Each structure stands twice: as C-alpha cells, then as structure tokens.
Amino acid sequence: MNSPFILDTDTVWYAIGDGSLEKSRNRLADFHRVIILVDENTEKFCLPVLLTQVPELASCNLIRVTSGEKNKNIAQSSYIWNELTRLNASRDTLLVNLGGGVLTDSGGFAAATFKRGMRFLNIPTTLLGMVDAAIGGKTGVDFHDFKNQVGLFVNPVGMIAEPLFLKTLEEKQWQSGFAEVIKYALIMDRELWSKLEGNRYAEIVDWNPIIVKSARNKIDIVRFDAMEKGVRKNLNFGHTIGHALESYYLKSFNEITHGMAIAAGMICEAWISSKVFEMECTQLDEIVQLIDANFERLDFERSNIPAIIALMQQDKKMRANKLLFSLLRKIGKASHDIEVDEKLIEESLYFYIDRKKCNQI
Ligand SMILES: NC(=O)c1ccc[n+]([C@@H]2O[C@H](COP(=O)([O-])OP(=O)(O)OC[C@H]3O[C@@H](n4cnc5c(N)ncnc54)[C@H](O)[C@@H]3O)[C@@H](O)[C@H]2O)c1
C-alpha cells in the first residue's frame, strides 16, 4: 500500500492518495460538530465508505441535495442555507462536502456565505474532484446560462482525496477527470505527459500516482497564486472555449460532462497555440491524438459557432473586450493572458469540426 501525500499548510490540510482517509481520521474526529453534505449517489456509494473509515462521524446530520450541473444553482444554495439554519449550524460547525465538483463547488459556496463564513472540508469522490475541483478555493454556482457566474475564493480547512471512493464511479466520470489530468501534463508536466502518451484512461491500472501528481501540480500553482493574478491562469488552458461549449450544451438536451467540453476546448486551444506561439505541428498532432483516443468529438456544427462564441464573451477571462487565453508554447509549458482574435477562435472551431491535421489548415 502506498502512503498518502500529506501537506499541512497554514490554511489547508491536504491528504491525497491511497490511505488518505485513514490518515485523516483523527483530524476529522476532532471537529466539535460536523454536518455532511451529500447527493443521492454519494449518500449511497461514498457515505458508507466514509463512515467505515471514520466511525466517529456516524451521528452527524446530513444535508441531501440532488446531483447534477443543472442543480448547481442559487436555488440549491438557498436550500443548503435553509438546512444549515434548521440544523442550528454555527460558524464553528464544519460542513463536509462529500461529492464531485458540483457538490464541492456549491457546498463550499453555501458554507463560505453562511453567517459570513462557516468552515468546510472537501472530500472529493470523483477523479475530477480529486485532481482539480476540490483544490484551490474556487467555490460557486452557475447563474442563468453562465458557468460559475456567482462565487467566492475561499479555501476549505482540508481536502482529502481517497481513491477508494472511485470504485463506484461511472465510466464517463473517469473520462471527465482524465481531461484535467491531460491538462496538467500539457501546461506544466512533461513527465506526466510521457506517462499518458498512447494511453486510454480505461486501460490505466494504477491511478494513485496520477492522482497524486495531478493534485500536487494544482496545489503548487494555487499556493503560489491563490487569487489567479498570474500563473494560476494557466489552469484555464482548454477552458475558455471549453466553458462556452459546456454552457452551450447545458442549454440543450444533450448534456455533456465538464471533461468532454474541456477535451474539445483543449483541441481548439492547442490549435490556437500552434498559430500564436508556433507550437510544433507534431506536438499539436500528438495532443489531438491523445484526446481523440479518449474522447468522442462533440457534434456541434458550423451554424452553432456564433452562439458558442457569444457565450465566451461572458467568460471572466476578458480584457478591454478581448478574450484572454492560456496557451501552450510547447507540451509542458503554458503562458497566460494572451489576447486572441475572434477570427482565430472561429477557425479553431472549424479545425475541430473538420478533424483537420495540423498542417491541413
Ligand atoms: N472549483 C474548481 O476549481 C473547479 C475545477 C474544475 C471543475 N469544477 C466544477 O466541477 C464540476 C464537475 O465535477 P465532477 O466532474 O466531479 O461532476 P459531478 O460533481 O457532477 O459528479 C458526477 C456524478 O458522479 C456522482 N458521483 C460522485 N462521486 C461518485 C462515486 N464515488 N461513485 C458514484 N457516483 C459518484 C455524482 O453524484 C454525479 O452524479 C463542474 O461544475 C465544474 O465547473 C470546479
């Protein structure tokens, strides 16, 4: 059995990898009062695992919400505030968010705003949550058609990423989290890239080192730049176009995962990188190849592109009316705050739908 990666900073306690829950047992048992936030899936699949590992939590109150991005909204926050009020939660109460990124985003937001801020701790139960969403203090909910439009930067007191929870995760959720793993490799971790190259997520046997490495990459970045003034923006690679696609599909009946949207966004933004930074064609083709081996292409058409670009204008990554991108200089190295013309964005979406090779456009 591997031992977990433990990091105790001034603000956040991190325990990541196999055995992290067991290692955190005393910490969790020490909180005076704990309320656990679950959705119907994490109540069924993950709560029993948590209570077996930390039996001291067995008598905690639960708050139950309905899963799904469509429910990551202010109505759900309001419901959580109601429940916290009903349960007489105080600022000293700890809210444990047991779930995927939707639940840790919205639970963190509800906790951070309740009575001007109660403590919360994230126990991510999806791959995406473990390597990304539960780390870094971005909390929030979607508003109207826009992703994460309302929210706060507030750190949890702790984050425990125990791969044991992943045993019950659906196939498409593994795939979704894998998009963020690819992102870390592309923006900052050439060594991780060489581990992923040629791989399909479904064939990976030992996830522990991949989870630990990815989560550590994110922790390193957010510790250095908590408020996203500089290098943290590199994490947005694939997300400017990806978020627009996610919002676009959120409005349709054909809901897609965050990772599916980001995978498409990374293809488009890698293409833009090849135009702006002259990233080598062979590298672009390698990137497209790995993403295509793991994700089906989304089915939007040329006529949908203006609506997708319009959604980008709502993105938080704008300056003087220009969209700002994080782009790749090469595999393993990114830069942020790069202004990109709308024309290039449009062409990148053509590159995507037409399944072109790097040197064909
Ligand atoms: N805050 C951040 O920095 C950040 C970063 C990346 C993504 N996000 C957000 O994260 C969200 C996506 O999170 P996600 O991909 O984890 O999806 P999710 O939270 O919707 O979870 C996916 C599904 O899996 C279920 N589930 C969770 N754990 C399970 C388990 N162990 N076994 C069986 N089923 C389980 C959930 O109930 C849900 O139905 C998006 O809203 C995105 O915006 C936030």
Ligand SMILES: [Zn+2]
């Ligand atoms: Zn993401």
